[in-house]
Amino acid sequence: LSADSLRQRLSAPEACVTIVDRGWCVTCPIGGDAAPWSAVVGRLARDLELVERGRDEHRLRVAHAPLDTAKAEPPPAAPVATSGPQLSRRGLFAALANPKTLRPPQAVHLRQADVAPEPVDATALIERFDWLKGLSSSAVLPAALFPAATIADTCCINRVCVRACPTGALQTFAETSRKGIMFDAPLCIACGACAQACPTGSMSISPAAAGLFSGPVVLREERFVTCSRCAADFTPNSDDEEVCPACHKDVDVARLGHALFRPRTAARGDETVT
Ligand code: SF4
Ligand code: SF4
Numbered sequence: 007l008s009a010d011s012l013r014q015r016l017s018a019p020e021a022c023v024t025i026v027d028r029g030w031c032v033t034c035p036i037g038g039d040a041a042p043w044s045a046v047v048g049r050l051a052r053d054l055e056l057v058e059r060g061r062d063e064h065r066l067r068v069a070h071a072p073l074d075t076a077k078a079e080p081p082p083a084a085p086v087a088t089s090g091p092q093l094s095r096r097g098l099f100a101a102l103a104n105p106k107t108l109r110p111p112q113a114v115h116l117r118q119a120d121v122a123p124e125p126v127d128a129t130a131l132i133e134r135f136d137w138l139k140g141l142s143s144s145a146v147l148p149a150a151l152f153p154a155a156t157i158a159d160t161c162c163i164n165r166v167c168v169r170a171c172p173t174g175a176l177q178t179f180a181e182t183s184r185k186g187i188m189f190d191a192p193l194c195i196a197c198g199a200c201a202q203a204c205p206t207g208s209m210s211i212s213p214a215a216a217g218l219f220s221g222p223v224v225l226r227e228e229r230f231v232t233c234s235r236c237a238a239d240f241t242p243n244s245d246d247e248e249v250c251p252a253c254h255k256d257v258d259v260a261r262l263g264h265a266l267f268r269p270r271t272a273a274r275g276d277e278t279v280t
Contacts (some may be wrong), residue, residue, distance in 0.1 A: 147219040153194045172263060234248045
């Protein structure tokens with residue numbers, strides 16, 4: 007299907023995408039499975055249904071219509087290697103244990119047709135991606151299309167989860183007087199690496215969010231001020247706190263030392279005792 011014909015079909019009132027199961031998968035010699043595609047198709051059907059809810063002008067559906075496997079045409083037979091060195095399993099391990107017995111590698115001659123990739127119609131691909139991009143930007147998408155992340159109050163904002171995220175879905179942010187962690191759901195692949203890495207068990211990832219998608223969200227934030235003595239950022243416990251805990255400790259120690267070693271004066275007439 008070209009992008010134009012697909013767009014035309016989807017704009018029809020009874021537009022429908024049909025996935026046909028020919029029953030070949032269960033007979034696959036490298037591992038039969040009646041429906042290896044079911045998870046992907048289920049997800050696709052759910053997503054299309056969700057998109058449909060947010061867009062009235064298109065009717066996107068997935069109709070599952072498998073053919074009778076008894077009548078299904080068998081797949082073409084897999085090519086069987088008829089040339090090349092024959093080696094039993096025992097012979098292979100014996101050769102690996104004693105490399106001197108290994109036969110010199112035989113030259114492999116590849117034909118250009120074996121290595122040349124199939125030509126891809128890049129224009130058609132770009133057209134499809136543009137169309138999908140337009141669809142996603144114009145529609146109010148349901149948040150259930152993307153994973154959801156939450157952070158409990160037990161979070162100590164050590165940002166371990168941000169460093170563990172392989173896609174950049176979790177990011178730190180810093181503004182004038184607050185900083186924290188943001189989550190961009192479309193980038194999340196729900197791998198769970200952030201939740202696994204979190205030392206306090208505060209991070210949770212669920213497969214789908216509720217409501218409508220509204221862009222990146224702030225998961226966790228903290229207020230900070232800059233210490234008036236050492237210029238380091240710290241989270242104050244009260245609004246009038248201007249000195250960071252480390253500098254505060256220094257001040258307390260200095261005051262204590264001053265109180266211990268300052269010259270003590272006692273009036274004994276005109277005599278001063280030190
Ligand atoms: S969610 Fe966990 S890993 Fe992420 S900042 Fe909070 S405590 Fe650290
Ligand atoms: S689940 Fe994976 S991709 Fe999503 S935010 Fe966590 S680490 Fe990043």
